[in-house]
Amino acid sequence: MLSDQAAAFEAMVAHPFVRDLVADRLPETAFNRYLLIEGAFVETAIAIFGYAVAKASDLDDRRKLIASLDGLAHAQMDYFRDAYARRRLAPDPELQADPRVAAFRDGMLAIARDGDFADILTAMFAAEWMYWTWCDAHRDAQLVDPMRQSWIRLHAAPDFQAQARWLRDRLDLMGATLPNERQTELVALFGHVQRLEFSFHDAAWSGAA
Numbered sequence: 001m002l003s004d005q006a007a008a009f010e011a012m013v014a015h016p017f018v019r020d021l022v023a024d025r026l027p028e029t030a031f032n033r034y035l036l037i038e039g040a041f042v043e044t045a046i047a048i049f050g051y052a053v054a055k056a057s058d059l060d061d062r063r064k065l066i067a068s069l070d071g072l073a074h075a076q077m078d079y080f081r082d083a084y085a086r087r088r089l090a091p092d093p094e095l096q097a098d099p100r101v102a103a104f105r106d107g108m109l110a111i112a113r114d115g116d117f118a119d120i121l122t123a124m125f126a127a128e129w130m131y132w133t134w135c136d137a138h139r140d141a142q143l144v145d146p147m148r149q150s151w152i153r154l155h156a157a158p159d160f161q162a163q164a165r166w167l168r169d170r171l172d173l174m175g176a177t178l179p180n181e182r183q184t185e186l187v188a189l190f191g192h193v194q195r196l197e198f199s200f201h202d203a204a205w206s207g208a209a
């Protein structure tokens with residue numbers, strides 16, 4: 001998956017948003033846009049994991065996903081609520097309606113709604129492995145804003161790595177039993193998610209299209 005879709009993956013981990021963030025030259029307006037769309041994505045992720053719980057058949061998988069859901073619904077939602085209050089960020093419906101933001105949200109949700117458990121694991125693996133990769137590569141970046149710094153640390157931390165590895169291992173196990181055509185579809189889906197992610201980060205980085 002990673003080698004087949006290397007171009008899409010590499011393009012995303014080298015996105016100008018990532019490049020400028022880790023060089024500590026991402027404008028505050030861009031980071032604030034990011035916080036607004038990222039916080040909204042947490043709600044989408046809750047729905048995606050909900051579909052995953054419904055479509056999983058193994059109790060251990062379900063338990064794992066339910067634990068992730070709890071983290072999203074509580075720690076993550078509270079984190080963004082507090083961040084918006086501290087930074088006095090008001091909701092921005094126009095930003096959420098940006099076609100690049102909408103494409104990511106609706107595209108990820110469509111995978112979870114219309115796909116099977118392997119599709120959902122693939123989409124979550126694509127999103128989490130990509131974050132783990134770029135945050136791990138820049139874990140030592142020294143940023144003035146402690147929130148930016150801690151955001152990178154969070155996604156380079158052992159807990160997040162463990163979750164990304166769980167997705168990888170679960171997918172490897174399941175993928176081995178799937179017909180070749182199905183494996184090819186999942187590899188293509190991985191690339192599709194990287195492109196959705198690229199547009200999403202474009203909207204944060206460059207503002208209105």
Ligand SMILES: Cc1ncc(C[n+]2csc(CCO)c2C)c(N)n1
Binds near residue numbers: 045068131
């Ligand atoms: C745009 C965007 N894409 C991927 C991640 C990585 N990530 C961190 S938590 C989570 C969902 C629950 O595990 C995902 C996918 C992100 N934060 N934002």
